[in-house]
Amino acid sequence: AQSVAQPEDQVNVAEGNPLTVKCTYSVSGNPYLFWYVQYPNRGLQFLLKYITGDNLVKGSYGFEAEFNKSQTSFHLKKPSALVSDSALYFCAVRDGTLTFGKGTMLLVSP
Amino acid sequence: DVKVTQSSRYLVKRTGEKVFLECVQDMDHENMFWYRQDPGLGLRLIYFSYDVKMKEKGDIPEGYSVSREKKERFSLILESASTNQTSMYLCASSLGPNQPQHFGDGTRLSIL
Numbered sequence: 001a002q003s004v005a006q007p008e009d010q011v012n013v014a015e016g017n018p019l020t021v022k023c024t025y026s027v028s029g030n031p032y033l034f035w036y037v038q039y040p041n042r043g044l045q046f047l048l049k050y051i052t053g054d055n056l057v058k059g060s061y062g063f064e065a066e067f068n069k070s071q072t073s074f075h076l077k078k079p080s081a082l083v084s085d086s087a088l089y090f091c092a093v094r095d096g097t098l099t100f101g102k103g104t105m106l107l108v109s110p
Numbered sequence: 111d112v113k114v115t116q117s118s119r120y121l122v123k124r125t126g127e128k129v130f131l132e133c134v135q136d137m138d139h140e141n142m143f144w145y146r147q148d149p150g151l152g153l154r155l156i157y158f159s160y161d162v163k164m165k166e167k168g169d170i171p172e173g174y175s176v177s178r179e180k181k182e183r184f185s186l187i188l189e190s191a192s193t194n195q196t197s198m199y200l201c202a203s204s205l206g207p208n209q210p211q212h213f214g215d216g217t218r219l220s221i222l
Contacts, residue, residue, distance in 0.1 A: 032208055043114070043200055043213030044153075051208055090152065097143075097168065098211065102152040 002027040002093050006101035013081045014109050021076040021104045023091035032094035033074045035065055038103075039087050047089075050074060061085070081108045113137070116201050116214035123221055129188040131217050133201030140204075142184035143211060144168075144176065147198040159184055191221045 003026045013019045025031055032051055036044040048059025055067045065076045076089060086108045091101040117132035135142065141160050145153040145168075155168030157176040165176050173195060177185045184203075188195055198218050202211040
């Protein structure tokens with residue numbers, strides 16, 4: 001069965017600094033990988049996905065993610081964090097249905 | 111723009127009641143999903159549907175059932191509510207299996 005691990009419950013970063021939110025996965029076959037963001041009292045919003053092709057995937061709000069097959073990772077990145085990026089981030093892998101990680105809270109301080 | 115609407119943002123019910131959570135999407139999506147979200151556990155799939163009148167069990171279907179009589183509407187039913195079903199419930203829809211899922215804003219359900 002597929003699984004997703006987000007090793008950090010929380011990531012703290014200062015505004016203007018680069019950010020990384022980590023995700024590793026386990027799946028049989030080719031991975032279909034997704035990142036979602038959840039703001040307080042809202043549902044999840046899609047950020048980006050990797051199906052095939054370039055290992056660097058660009059998404060919404062300036063976010064990107066790097067797919068690394070050998071390390072089975074799909075880390076979310078942004079070159080310069082904003083306070084408004086503070087939210088809960090979920091990584092997900094599809095193998096039939098979507099399996100979500102437990103989420104990482106990103107806190108960007110002014 | 112894509113819209114998934116859940117009928118209630120907050121709901122309080124009593125143990126043993128039959129509870130209905132409604133979800134409507136306006137995008138003509140084939141696929142619809144129900145998740146529950148609990149702190150530290152992420153999202154867990156309860157039921158999903160790839161077509162009208164079709165339903166499949168997810169990872170945690172016990173104590174729940176679903177109904178999909180029309181393409182745009184997917185209902186989650188708690189047959190006899192229990193306190194351990196207190197949670198945030200999220201509905202989602204997608205155009206296809208590899209397409210992004212679009213989520214409603216959730217229903218925070220409390221069972222007393």
